[in-house]
Amino acid sequence: MIALRSAVFNAIFLFAMAVFPWVGLLLPRRLVRPFVAGWARWIIRCMAVICGMRLRVTGMENLPQGPAILASKHQSAFDTFVWLTLLPHPVYIMKQELLRLPGWGALARRFGSVGVDRAGGGAALKSMVRQSREFAERDGAQLVIFPEGTRTAPGERVTWQPGVAALASATGLPVVPVATDSGLLWGRRAFSKRPGTITLAILPPLPAGLPRATLMQRLENEVEEASARLIRGRATPCG
Numbered sequence: 001m002i003a004l005r006s007a008v009f010n011a012i013f014l015f016a017m018a019v020f021p022w023v024g025l026l027l028p029r030r031l032v033r034p035f036v037a038g039w040a041r042w043i044i045r046c047m048a049v050i051c052g053m054r055l056r057v058t059g060m061e062n063l064p065q066g067p068a069i070l071a072s073k074h075q076s077a078f079d080t081f082v083w084l085t086l087l088p089h090p091v092y093i094m095k096q097e098l099l100r101l102p103g104w105g106a107l108a109r110r111f112g113s114v115g116v117d118r119a120g121g122g123a124a125l126k127s128m129v130r131q132s133r134e135f136a137e138r139d140g141a142q143l144v145i146f147p148e149g150t151r152t153a154p155g156e157r158v159t160w161q162p163g164v165a166a167l168a169s170a171t172g173l174p175v176v177p178v179a180t181d182s183g184l185l186w187g188r189r190a191f192s193k194r195p196g197t198i199t200l201a202i203l204p205p206l207p208a209g210l211p212r213a214t215l216m217q218r219l220e221n222e223v224e225e226a227s228a229r230l231i232r233g234r235a236t237p238c239g
Contacts, residue, residue, distance in 0.1 A: 075183030
């Protein structure tokens with residue numbers, strides 16, 4: 001039954017990924033954001049109805065009013081769109097190559113996203129910081145960044161990228177750690193979408209003005225430890 005439900009959901013998800021961006025590109029700019037947020041809510045509803053996969057969010061009270069940096073654990077494709085339903089003005093900081101994807105790349109640029117050229121060195125980092133600061137100052141955006149730089153399996157740890165510390169230093173915005181166990185139900189390379197509840201845990205913001213090394217250490221430790229606690233209370237990762 002899980003295989004059948006997963007096949008139905010995957011077909012719907014892939015169809016939506018192929019068709020919806022072209023519809024969004026036809027809309028006036030003022031309608032793009034509500035359109036994309038509506039798409040994300042619809043996908044989450046399909047997850048619940050078809051796969052029995054639901055969302056639980058804890059710590060919404062830890063989100064500051066106005067601009068902020070949300071530094072999130074990244075285990076699943078689910079993490080990349082859930083914030084569209086939770087934040088008033090999310091701006092994703094993503095790999096530059098994702099902005100080159102047909103349809104979605106153009107829509108992401110129109111919606112408001114910041115691309116990072118991971119091979120671009122210091123110049124790319126400065127460009128990311130400048131664009132992010134403009135979104136925060138001009139639009140009051142909440143900047144969503146995945147410091148691991150890639151999806152990781154539940155329980156896996158990789159070297160965190162320092163861009164989030166540079167962003168915090170340049171903008172002065174509060175950094176909010178976010179833990180999740182999404183990879184237990186929606187694995188990074190798994191066909192199956194398992195029934196259950198994905199937990200997204202928004203942790204208290206880190207104190208402002210921390211030295212970069214201290215910020216990175218505290219951020220990584222708090223996110224990894226909170227994610228591990230979520231995973232320990234759940235089933236075996238699905239890959």
